[in-house]
Amino acid sequence: MATTSPALVTREAARPLPRLALLLLCAAYVIPGVFGRDPWKNADLAAFGQMLALAEGRASWMDPALGGVSTGSALLPHWLGAGFIALTSPWLAPALAARIPFALLLALTLVALWYASYHLARTDKAQPVAFAFGGEPDAVDYARAMADASLLALMATLGLLQLGHETTPELAQLAAVAGLQWALAAAPFRPRGSRAAMLASLTALAACGAPAMALAMGLLAALVCWKSSYPQVRPLAWWALVGSVLAVGAAVLLHAWSWRVMPDLALPQARQFGRLLLWFLWPVWPLALWTLWRWRGHFGHRHLSVPLATAAVALLASAGMGGSDRALMLGLPGLAVLAAFALPTLRRHASAAVDWFSVIFFSLVALFVWLMYVAMQTGVPAKPAANVARLAPGYVVQFSWLALLAAGAGTLAWLWLVRWRTGRHRSALWKSLVLPASGVALTWLLLMTLWLPLLDYARSYGPHVRQMARHIRPGECLAAPGLPWALTAALEFHGRWRVDRSAGAGGAVARADAACAVLLVSASRQAVPPAPAGWVEQVRLRRPTDSEELTLLYRRAVQ
Structure with a gap:
């Protein structure tokens, strides 16, 4: 029995986000934090230390170590950072050199997510309802708008903000999961590229320290391909199985197997895991749940089965590891796609609630950051300045015109966006996620400019x-x-x-x-x-x- 699409979208609502605005938003999200800081405790600094030891010859490239002791860490991500340190020495500082490839991996994750969402939204079952007298969007325009929405959803997610800007193996794993999701999504349209991406993503995921997740995702990918209604996609199931075998081989060759699943999940840990889900996955989790409800008759269709496959493995792995936020991060690409498919079915009052919450919350956060910055620089207000001196004894206030100008430009852009969004611009499909994503990007920009010296003093060793x-x-x-x-x-x-x-x-x-x-x-x-x-x-x-x-x-x- 055919299932009716719950999506009601007009041609006007399917207009894409202006490309320049989207690129600037991505740059404001990816670039801050790359320059001008030390590696921070704990995982960020430990991973960088291993990369530096490899680059300087203090450890074997087949056995990363710190203090002469093997860490048992994944090899591929540390090779990547160490290789950049060696190639750019002495022109770049080691910390910056190691951070560059991981910033590129974050950018690659965003690109892979956009194209995965684009291909999934182009499929027949993902299309909105066709109106009796026309006016529904073109399939390509609709797919672009949905891809923009999924990208905004990922950048709006609170859990990615810090972990996505570290030099850790988990960021490389995230890029591999995003690549796998693209391989599945693009299979009906890019069969050759999908095969190559399938093999590379599963192998890389295992080599980056997540072989069990690579095997689970590979088997689920094979099932999704085998059950596909697209004849050209079904042979990809064999490629997914081959990729799973390659993942196992890479894990054995690189000694990447490490069992981290806990035998049971006690009640206090379950409560902690629930709290983690609430804040770490905000705001994608309520949108993803709404998608599963409104599209409940479409679970077998690609636009739901593909992101569900990757997200489910990450959620189960995180729960099995006692509520690991780093394992949970690997589910964000799938959850971002699911969140995007909630937008064509979202009621206007729900969209308005998201907008007003974002405006109030992120404006207050920005005001607090600016207030503390002024207090640090001038001593007025006196109480915030005294709190900084008490919490960070010995900290010497620093001033940078470049940081001030960047923060000022970001704040002005936020004010303009709030004015634009609260005006008569209510039809765009992605409108409900512009303010959350921009608010997160603004917060990160302000922290990495106005507060960077203080945070570096507090988080660095x-x-x-x-x-x-x-x-x-x-x-x-x-x-x-x-x-x-x-x-x-x-x-x-x-x-x-x-x-x-x-x-x-x-x-x-x-x-x-x-x-x-x-x-x-x-x-x-x-x-x-x-x-x-x-x-x-x-x-x-x-x-x-x-x-x-x-x-x-x-x-x-x-x-």
Whole structure:
């Protein structure tokens, strides 16, 4: 029995977002944070430290390590960052060089998502209802508007904001998932490109540290292709199976298998996972649920089955890993497509509620960022300035004309957009996601310009390492058994010391490398361990912006 499309779209509503505006919005989302900052704790710094160790020859390219200890991390993403560091040295700073390929991966994710949505919206079952007297949109125009909407939905998602701007393997995994989704979506229109993308995406996903997800997505992709109503798509099922085999082979060859699924999900963890879903997937989760309800008779059609396949695997993996936000991030491309298909069925009052919430929320956020910036620069208002001094002791205020101009331009663009959106421009299909996506981009731009020096001081280990440099001579060897990976990377990057993390814990501390005259132990303020035998405590250091985290510095006792 044929199922009627719930989408009601006029030709006027299917006009695309102006290309220049869309490109500028994407640039405002991708570029801020690439320049002018250190790697931040924890995962960002740990991954960068491994890339730097590979590029400088302090670790084997087949076994990334920090402090002389293997991390067991995925190889492909670290090769990518290390390769850029080696190729651009000495012209670019290592942190910037490592960040560039991952910014390109984020841009690639956006491009792959746009084209995947475009191809899915072109299919017959995704088309809106044809009106009796005409006026429905052309299929290509409708597909472009839907692709714009899905791109806006992804940029509006809160969970992608920080994780999408890190130099971590998960960002490479996200690009691979977006590539796989494009391969499935474009299969009826680009069969050769889809085959190549299918093989490359599944193999890359496994090589980037997610082999189990690659295998699950590959098998689901084969099922989606096999059940397709397009005859030219069904043979792609075999390519999906071959891609799954290649993914398994890549995982075995690169030692990428790592079982991280928890045996059970306790009630407190389930509640925490529920809270994670609520904020991490905002605003795509209510739109995606609305899509599943309004298009409930279309689950077997490509515009729902393709994004559902990728999103479902990521959601289940995140739940199985105890509520992992990084696994959940891999479901965002699929959820963004589902969110876009809610827009042709969304009622006007719901669209207006999204608009007004976005206007009020992001305007207040922008006002708060500007208020704190003025307080930091001038000392007025006094209370916010005092709060900054209390929370970040030792921070020296910095001023940049370039940052101020960029933030001012972004704020003016936001004010113009709010005026435009609240005017008589209500017909565009993507209108309900313009303000959420632009508000997220504005927030990120303001944080990465006006607040960047403060955030860099608070999130970097640089100030902490500079404290240690007062007590450690240049070139000294540091024994650091059990030290956090991020702090180990910071010692090697900021301090340029040789770090030996190979010593065990407890009594094995005393047997640390005899060449190391300094021992570092990480502790909390409430649980300070006694000095190991043969070592004398020199000083206790804490990060300026963290009153709980301590680093204990010992020197060998003189015999």
